[in-house]
Amino acid sequence: MRKTLLTSLAVLFASTGLASSIAFAQSASDGKVKIGILNDQSGVYADFGGKSSVEAAKMAVEDFGGKVLGAPIEIVDADHQNKPDIASNIARQWYDTEQVDAIMELTTSSVALAVQAIGKEKKKIDIVTGAATTDLTGKQCSPYGFHWAYDTHALAVGTGGALVKQGGDTWFFLTADYAFGYSLEQQTSDFVKANGGKVVGAVRHPLATTDFSSFLLQAQSSGAKVIGLANAGLDTSNAIKQAAEFGITAGGQNLAALLFTLAEVHGLGLEAAQGLTMTEGYYWNLDDQSRAFGKKFFERTKKMPNMVHAGTYSAVTQYLKAIEKAGTDDTDAVAKALHEMPVDDFFARGGTVAANGRMIHDMYLLQAKKPADSKEPWDYFNVLATIPGKEAYMDPAKSGCELVK
Structure with a gap:
């Protein structure tokens, strides 16, 4: 009887542990998904991206339902003032002490290159929509770096x-x-x-x-x-x-x-x-899909979006879809999903992500x-x-x- 009871308890603990590990794998690692929008909010590129990109990111989260894998999604933002040293300090603080999972937008190429290098070191995803240099997907590419809206070659x-x-x-x-x-x-x-x-x-x-x-x-x-x-x-x-x-x-x-x-x-x-x-890479008056997003964005910001704002919405949405597909917010799993998934939304019609992280779409x-x-x-x-x-x-x-x- 005692042997049977012990066997039953062992099976129960094993099955409970298995269920817990499955539940953990199918959730965010720290109970939330946190995305940082890091860009110029006060300088020459403030209209180019700025606070409007932050609003685009928040719109994407709201339209996604506010949660992924049952975990709440949070947007944080900061002004890097077009200075790589300031951007690097913010990125390290976000990654090391504030549980930020991914950084996006990153107007200014020197800033984007610096932050992508930190992301590579710390195994964190960045998706660039504001910067242009092809070095991001060239000699300074990263397995965790993605370039979304446009680049200098385009x-x-x-x-x-x-x-x-x-x-x-x-x-x-x-x-x-x-x-x-x-x-x-x-x-x-x-x-x-x-x-x-x-x-x-x-x-x-x-x-x-x-x-x-x-x-x-x-x-x-x-x-x-x-x-x-x-x-x-x-x-x-x-x-x-x-x-x-x-x-x-x-x-x-x-x-x-x-x-x-x-x-x-x-x-x-x-x-x-x-x-x-x-x-x-986007024009609000291109077609019905573009106009629908443009008018929704206008209601919120009182301005029509450019490709950086629209691209930021697209990038945030695709990142959340990748977490959903991977069943976890683990960086390697999400990066793999981002490479595998097509991008098909109002911003990119039939877009694909190449091995170097370049999202290829029409301009x-x-x-x-x-x-x-x-x-x-x-x-x-x-x-x-x-x-x-x-x-x-x-x-x-x-x-x-x-x-x-």
Whole structure:
């Protein structure tokens, strides 16, 4: 009798332990899933991403139901001030003491590279929607790093390619003096040259400068048909405004805004922006799916989303789906699911994630409308072309990423 009782208790404890381990595997490791949105909230890229990206992330969590695997989902955010050292300190604090599971957005390439390196060291996922450099999925790729909304290669193919085909075969670059600017200038230069064009010069300017006069005078005196603005945010807006004051476009030279989005066009106004060609990964007025998200976002923020805001919503949603698919928030399991799962939402139609972490999806070549052609508020663009993802993004095998076999 005693032997039978002991046997029964052993079976009970074993089965209970098994049930507990299964329940633990099918849940968040610390009882919650915590996502950090780390970006520029007060500087030149505050409109480009900023607090609107935080709201996009919160929308994604709410639309997902607020929980994954029964665990609550929390969004935290911080301003990295476009400084890699500040961003690194925040990332380490989030990972080491605040149980943050993944960091996203990461406007500014130097910041994104720094945070991705920390994520690689600590086995934590990052999904970049705000930064552009292809080094994120190239020589500095990570098994836990993903690049979502766009990159410098896609911008070069889109905007650079369009202008070369239209006869803009001589270029001068006005470039932001950090990793993003260098990458955008280099990749656009390569594309221009490969298509028979010529780069006649370049000048680099500090991030967040307010006086572009000396740089623009050099660009003007070069005689280049196209002045490529390898910068973003307020830097691009200020350069465009000051170029008009110098009569650069009136003199026959074209400005190529290599990274310019709906947010910056809104800030600049169609009167100044009309005719500019740019490339984005999302436009709110593209189709019914895009409009549905755009209008929901507008109700919350009183502005229409650009590709960074929409991409952040998509990235947060896909991360939560990957946790659900993996049955755990374990980093390796979630990273594996992110690589395996297709991305099919209002942002990316039939998107795929390559071995180097690059999410491959279509991009859109856009041109800012004349004010008279705008039919409603925020109706700013004509869609000139859809650029298939395989054309827009670099072949992963040529990216230099060690993860691609």
